[in-house]
Amino acid sequence: MLPGMTEEHAVADTPPVDAVPARRRPAWKIPLAIVTGLVVAAAAVGLARGLSGEDAGPATPTSGSPAAGPDTFALSGHLTLKQSSVTSGPCSGTGGYQDIHEGATVTVYDGGGRAVATGSLAAGMRVGLYCRFSVWVTGVPVGPGSYQVEVSHRGKATLSAEDAQAGKYEASLG
Secondary structure, eight states: OOTTOOHHHHHHHSOOOOOOOOOOOOTTHHHHHHHHHHHHHHHHHHHHHHHHTTTOOOOOOOTTSOOOOTTEEEEEEEEEESSBOOSSSSBOBOGGGTTOSTTOEEEEEOTTSOEEEEEEEOOBEEETTEEEEEEEEEEEEOOSSEEEEEETTSOEEEEEHHHHHTTOEEEEEO
16 A cells, blocks of 8 residues: 555555456357267167167178169168077077078069069077068169068068168068
């Protein structure tokens, strides 16, 4: 304090100390945090689907199926076998269903009954007491109407062109 000043004058003459401004996060960190969260969430969903067998992946197409092109699509879905082996490892059909196993032929027919593409079943994944196989056939020509799908020699299941192209093939045996 200066000589001749009272304490009141000293306080009044002292300039106020500015409050420390709040620290702001750089603007780029918020979008980065959002994108990182979305990537982590997508990875978690993919991992959960993979572990549940919900999306067991495509079977290896046979050499007779061309790769999907602009006028073709990949027919996909699942076959559930209710009479299967209960041992460990990949499951397969038993009894009269021994022809249902990884690699069994899947044939796709057009609305006129003509075979248009072939593929095979993926390894069966156990779901309770049942065996679930992924079906994946590439090179199916896009067309109107309906398609028929036959696994091994088990008869043809019919589905609409819309369902076939949307990956909605579902069938069961046993």
